[in-house]
Amino acid sequence: MKRFAALFTQIDQTTKTLPKVAALKTYFEDVPEDDRLWCIALFSGRRPKRTLTTPYLRGWAAEKAGIPLWLFEEAYPVVGDLAETIALVLPPPTQESDHSLSHWIGVIKSLPSLEEAERKEVVLAAWDELDPTGRFLFNKLLTGGFRVGVSQKLMTRALAQATGQDEPVITHKLMGSWTPETATWQSLIDEDDPAADLSRPYPFYLAYQLDEEPEDLGVPADWQAEWKWDGIRGQLIVRGGEHHLWSRGEELMTDRFPELAQARDFLPEGTVIDGEVLAWADGAPLPFAQLQKRIGRKSVPKKLLAEAPVVLHSYDLLEFAGEDIRDRPMAERRARLEALITDLPEGCPVQLSPTVPFASWADLAQTREGSRDNHAEGLMLKRKDSPYLSGRKKGDWWKWKVDPLVIDAVMIYAQAGHGRRANLFTDFTFAVWKGNDLVPFTKAYSGLTDAEFKEITAWVKKNTLQRFGPVRQVTPHHVFEIAFEGIQASSRHKSGVALRFPRMSRWRKDKPLAEANTFDDLTEMLETYS
């Protein structure tokens, strides 16, 4: 664990990319295979399952620290992280050991099979032989919340450097449903054929938001435009007579959307399609909330299946007849995709996402204004001669979203953030006027700069009216512009509306309290846009 703790410290200590990659590279070169695999797994979100509930841990930690539980609970929000709070309150270790990362993960995985008393013994013994950073990491693994300041992309880069392989190749190899228990270094990294695993997806190509004018992109004829749908990105794989559906977050969603099983009957062997999963009825997408009901469930009741059926709006073809065609030009891939899907019978849930024809950029800008009428968030622009790259790359693909909806609202509650932001107020509740009352309608926690969060934190401390646990009611004073992507009626929210992706887009220090928007404004938006 000392070696892994040292790696963690090196990564955690710096905000710079180069030293992080260098530290990871050295780690991959230094440690045995098991630890390498677990490191890759942890840094790509493949955490071991949580095997203990936290009340046990809190109790044991308080007991070991010789403090009452209430005192532990008081300290926890100050630190903002349970694993760290435990590591900090424990007395110094009395034993010394240096077991590997894999050893400790093995210990954690063994816990569910033990009796409660034995579990406690194992955990206390671990705490008593790990150094402070080791304890913190052990606790993080134990509570299933291991996250560090390094992206999968950086880890992949370091792994590419350590193994002398190309980064996109490594990215592809790390995709899919492997775990350190099912994979070996040989099968995962050394072997040359990433398609050996039939379910393995290709890395998704992600677009950047277009901030300049589209004219800067060049001749319109070089570009293809499509609607940008508000669904879930999905990669549909048909290989070996089976089908698999992957989310962008590399989650296997096959069972959640049984409709797509029909793909096996309609699509030829060795087909991989990139598209958008949408809840769909009567020739149009249903609100995202309908789709959300489907995302949350591993198995789908019949009623829901009828109420919110899904389709895959296909926009790219990555594999055709078992051949990886990602380096062919977009135009060619599109032509093959169209040929493939045009032949499918009506009612097949695999559909073509249409292109949007346009003659000039001005023309397209006008079309884009009508995005919301088309249930789209805006447009996607793709260069016709572009290959299908992996990850977020600038240049060939752009999302050209319509401007967000905005409303000016009053901040009325504030709550401290977590982890890095535990000492700042970052989570706020906003309200609009209804007569002389302020009615809360949304929360938002992002969009401000660190300096602004600091400033508002100082203000909140001085202007707290009441505390409800961690929540502070503050004097209504500050008006913020809240930007959001959509608005829907919601019975779960008191205000009757739910916003999609709300965030603070501007601190309207120029705006007096009385000039914030009203509940009528909000209702009007609901009627216009939902």
Add this chain to the structure above:
Amino acid sequence: MVLSFTERGIYCAAGDFYIDPWRPVDRALITHGHADHARWGMKSYLSTDAAAPVIRMRLGDINLETIAYGEVRRIGDADVSFFPAGHVPGSAQIRVEVGGEVWVASGDYKVVDDGLSEAFEPVKCHAFITECTFGLPVFNWTPEPEVRALLNAWWQSNAALGRPSIIGAYSLGKAQRILAALDPATGPILTHSAVENTNVVLREQGYALPDTIRVMPDLKAKDHPGALIVAPPSALGSTWSRRFTGASTAFASGWMAMRGVRRRRAVDRGFVMSDHADWAGLNTAIAETGAERIFVTHGYTSVFRQWLESQGYDAAIVETEYDGDDAEDAA
């Protein structure tokens, strides 16, 4: 009540004086030179001999009498004496005895010996007024020799790579504690003027500090390869520090024990080094006074009071306007 708590500060009616007052009063007894304890505008001041030069440097031409550690002075009907608080050079706890009843005001203190400040001495009393800046069980300081080793290792590894090391530390106390901990064989030590001004005063008093070079406007970083620079926290990330291109940055404070604070500071290294008592330090210090009544001032007062009550003390919170040095970091 030997001491009472007023809106001007901690007051002794028997001697008609205040301890570390925050509003102008006639007679002020000062525990140490930090800005939240030694304020401008008092008609007369009393501090230890050791604290006086820095207080003069900071407050200018004031009417300041001094007293030796352990010396007893009669003021009105009160017997007053000062004992080392271990917080910064010259810092004191103030003991006040009236008719056999003894109260001690701690000012700020730490119980570990930092090698520079006069080491903390427990003082028996009936009532103890204590700070609790770090009054939560998550604050447990790294042992002094270990922090020193970490600090020097950080400097050495930067020096080996030819890059400067800048460390942020308060100009009275923390800065000198760091200076005293450094291995001068590693390279040159540079100081920001705010730090060096204090160094000059302390050196003259006889505190042992290594040789340092004051950073003047025309100083070139490349003339001092492998240097370590000690500067106030506010100078980190300012134009002042920009001349040390490629520097590794660090910060030394008790708050560095928390990963969230460390990351928010956005420095390369955080050294857990505080001039306040940690959880264990507060608890031992309080136990050693033998006091039954405890008044808690700045810090995690409500939690700490509740904890003391659960340990059988008669504890109360006192609102004060001490908020300086380490405390300001928490915001």
